[in-house]
Amino acid sequence: MKKFKFCPMCASPLTETRPERFECSDGCGYVNYDNPTPVAAVVVEYEGQIVMAHNRSWPGTFNGLITGFVDHREGAAECAVREVKEELDLDASTPTLIGVYPFARMNQIIIGYHVTASGLITLNEELDSYILVAPQDCLVWSSGTGLALRDFLRGRGIEPEMIKIS
Secondary structure (H helix, E strand, O other): OOOEEOOOOOOEEEEEEEEOEEEEEOOOOOEOOOEEEEEEEEEEEEEEEEEEEEEEOOOOOOEEOOEEOOOOOOOHHHHHHHHHHHHHHHHHHOOEEEEEEEHHHOOEEEEEEEEEEEEOOOOOOOEEEEEEHHHHHEEEOOOOOHHHHHHHHHHOOOOOOOOOOO
């Protein structure tokens, strides 16, 4: 959360009125709600396997789902299709909603979708590698996009192994 100390409307000090919610102490009406950011997370099924990608800004070798921030005046399903095209250069089917998940650490709401995709994978500048994983071999993690992958796999009758990520 951005910790403003003063009201951006009238410059009066802000007061914490409940956990993580700050209001103008002068009563001008300003409230910093710090609403979470919506993010589309996409389980991309490609030739019967799941695409897992590594973002070049991430440390280590962790591979995750294709994700992206939902743009102004864009629906989350639209965002899912757009991100698959932008990041992998694949054409996605109509997205199917998996579920909606809180990701408190990043102040995000994860909206999970599944698509099948076709074309030739070509990574954009955000990604530096990808792997294709058979659904029964997918490992999941206990927060954020890992929950969407877990629920997708469970919907296919697969109980995935949970891993710890730091």
